[in-house]
Amino acid sequence: MKNNMEVIMLMPEQGQKNKQVIPAPGPGGGSGPGPQAPQVEKPNTEEILKRMRKVDPDQARRYRQRTGE
Amino acid sequence: MEKKRLVPWSVYFGLETEFGISVLENADIDVVEESIHLVRSASQLGSPNLWDYTKEDPHQDARGFRARELRQDADEANFFSQDRQRPYSFEEIKSDFVLRNGARLYNDHTHPEYSTAECSTLIELIAQDKAGERILEECAKASSKKRRHTVCMYKNNTDFAGHSYGCHENYLIPRLIPWDRLVEGMLPFLITRQIYAGAGKLGWEREDHGMPGGYQISQRADFFTELVGIDTMNRRPIINTRDEPHANPKLYRRFHVILGDANLSEFSTWLKVGTTALVLEALQYERIPKRFFLADPLYAHRSISRDPKFRWEIELAQGGRTTAIELQSDYADWVARYVDLDHPEKEKVWKAWKETLQTLATNPYALKDRLDWMAKFWLLQTFREDQNLSWEDPWLQSLDLEYHLVDRSRGLFYALESAGDIIRLTTDEDICQAIQQPPSSSRAFVRGKCIQRFSKDLINVQWDYIAFRFNGQTYRLDLASAFPGVDLEVYCEVIDNAKSVGDIVKNLNLKPMGN
Numbered sequence: 097m098k099n100n101m102e103v104i105m106l107m108p109e110q111g112q113k114n115k116q117v118i119p120a121p122g123p124g125g126g127s128g129p130g131p132q133a134p135q136v137e138k139p140n141t142e143e144i145l146k147r148m149r150k151v152d153p154d155q156a157r158r159y160r161q162r163t164g165e
Numbered sequence: 166m167e168k169k170r171l172v173p174w175s176v177y178f179g180l181e182t183e184f185g186i187s188v189l190e191n192a193d194i195d196v197v198e199e200s201i202h203l204v205r206s207a208s209q210l211g212s213p214n215l216w217d218y219t220k221e222d223p224h225q226d227a228r229g230f231r232a233r234e235l236r237q238d239a240d241e242a243n244f245f246s247q248d249r250q251r252p253y254s255f256e257e258i259k260s261d262f263v264l265r266n267g268a269r270l271y272n273d274h275t276h277p278e279y280s281t282a283e284c285s286t287l288i289e290l291i292a293q294d295k296a297g298e299r300i301l302e303e304c305a306k307a308s309s310k311k312r313r314h315t316v317c318m319y320k321n322n323t324d325f326a327g328h329s330y331g332c333h334e335n336y337l338i339p340r341l342i343p344w345d346r347l348v349e350g351m352l353p354f355l356i357t358r359q360i361y362a363g364a365g366k367l368g369w370e371r372e373d374h375g376m377p378g379g380y381q382i383s384q385r386a387d388f389f390t391e392l393v394g395i396d397t398m399n400r401r402p403i404i405n406t407r408d409e410p411h412a413n414p415k416l417y418r419r420f421h422v423i424l425g426d427a428n429l430s431e432f433s434t435w436l437k438v439g440t441t442a443l444v445l446e447a448l449q450y451e452r453i454p455k456r457f458f459l460a461d462p463l464y465a466h467r468s469i470s471r472d473p474k475f476r477w478e479i480e481l482a483q484g485g486r487t488t489a490i491e492l493q494s495d496y497a498d499w500v501a502r503y504v505d506l507d508h509p510e511k512e513k514v515w516k517a518w519k520e521t522l523q524t525l526a527t528n529p530y531a532l533k534d535r536l537d538w539m540a541k542f543w544l545l546q547t548f549r550e551d552q553n554l555s556w557e558d559p560w561l562q563s564l565d566l567e568y569h570l571v572d573r574s575r576g577l578f579y580a581l582e583s584a585g586d587i588i589r590l591t592t593d594e595d596i597c598q599a600i601q602q603p604p605s606s607s608r609a610f611v612r613g614k615c616i617q618r619f620s621k622d623l624i625n626v627q628w629d630y631i632a633f634r635f636n637g638q639t640y641r642l643d644l645a646s647a648f649p650g651v652d653l654e655v656y657c658e659v660i661d662n663a664k665s666v667g668d669i670v671k672n673l674n675l676k677p678m679g680n
Contacts, residue, residue: 141547141551144544144577145547145548147580148567151567151577152563154559155563156324156559156562156563158187158192159324159325159566161275161276161328162196162274163275163328164183164276164328164330164331164398165331165397165398
């Protein structure tokens with residue numbers, strides 16, 4: 097059984113084997129060869145779209161919080 | 166979920182959620198001031214200023230030492246110094262309530278925080294977690310009326326500008342599980358479980374900095390930069406080492422998970438906590454196979470979250486690649502070798518785990534009725550097509566925020582739920598009951614009933630004890646070892662039948678502590 101320090105040391109060392117780059121910011125959305133939208137009947141979205149259209153487009157820009165735990 | 170006799174798990178679990186707060190009419194409000202007023206409007210549901218802070222020690226480290234200082238100490242001191250300028254006492258700022266359902270609601274310097282009572286069944290935990298949402302929804306209404314503006318509460322984890330706040334999970338587990346076995350066993354699991362537990366987010370962040378970006382499945386993944394550590398506000402670790410068991414420390418450890426997202430979907434919370442508890446239970450018996458180890462856990466954490474193709478490929482330490490789905494499936498198979506799946510709730514969780522993974526592999530869109538990140542993704546995608554917007558349009562981020570609004574008449578999650586597009590595990594009646602009453606199968610029952618019936622006699626309260634005054638003497642009811650099958654049933658019966666605290670003293674043969 098390894099002690100605590102051995103485990104903690106082991107993980108970063110393993111990490112150095114692969115210097116990969118985190119995907120850069122860009123459009124998301126599962127487009128391309130990822131999972132495809134299912135061929136299912138689309139539910140009635142009009143009510144919820146109506147509610148979404150009422151949301152202020154700048155709301156998130158104004159939303160500021162203190163860092164918490 | 167059908168009503169059956171609830172069979173307790175062998176450990177307790179609980180959730181502590183920090184909520185975001187804003188005012189609709191004025192973006193420049195003082196969030197701390199709003200938070201103080203908001204929490205204080207819960208007075209009818211609990212008793213104030215009873216929490217015993219002297220017994221809390223967030224510096225105690227599970228690696229066997231006490232941290233001299235935390236990285237967040239300076240930030241905390243700074244916040245504390247700012248808050249001292251306010252015309253309120255420490256108690257008024259904290260506004261700490263122990264609620265009649267056994268939960269805690271208080272102002273954590275920066276955010277209203279709701280800590281569920283400890284639960285020993287998942288379905289009680291879900292009801293208690295939802296009770297917190299409803300309580301805060303009511304608090305926001307009351308505070309809005311009093312302060313003549315519209316207070317908005319968000320159950321999310323980010324402001325999209327690099328400020329994050331948490332939804333921490335607590336699992337009381339046997340201390341006999343070696344710490345290193347826990348660390349190696351939980352790292353790959355916690356990193357990959359976001360594929361069903363994430364709340365979804367539009368944009369990329371780092372500390373104090375937000376930037377436009379694509380959709381990712383975790384709200385919190387951007388904020389984790391360490392593998393193991395005790396801090397929770399800066400340089401956050403995937404494995405948190407805070408060691409405050411709030412139970413007999415010789416027998417129990419509280420495994421404190423800080424990387425999870427706050428979920429609105431009952432199913433997401435249920436699966437997140439249930440699978441984590443299953444893996445922790447299996448770790449009592451065996452360590453995970455080395456083939457589960459990840460080559461670069463921190464990289465994997467963010468790359469899974471940000472993968473726009475939902476493939477979630479990861480590099481293994483022993484070489485080769487797998488996917489988060491396959492690794493989670495391997496975990497599920499491994500867990501089945503050690504955990505008693507005849508337990509009805511464990512069996513349900515395990516089956517749902519396997520089914521969810523299978524659906525994620527074949528048709529993830531089919532999970533939009535149960536996984537937060539997919540429900541939100543579907544909403545944003547639908548709106549984007551309707552309005553012909555690019556993924557960088559700030560309107561979509563505002564909709565992301567609105568998904569988390571706990572006001573059920575406006576929040577987008579609740580729009581989906583009221584349309585029947587989200588699976589429920591509880592009923593409205595279960596949640597009403599959980600607002601008023603503690604869970605029936607944990608020590609929280611004792612705490613909640615004491616608040617309901619004997620609050621004027623209470624001196625202070627902690628998770629694992631209650632101190633009260635009787636005939637000029639102080640008595641302490643120790644709950645550190647009160648579990649189903651061990652003392653708990655006796656305590657519950659005594660509390661249920663007590664006419665006064667004198668009956669508790671007499672029937673539990675408590676001795677005065679001295680003054």
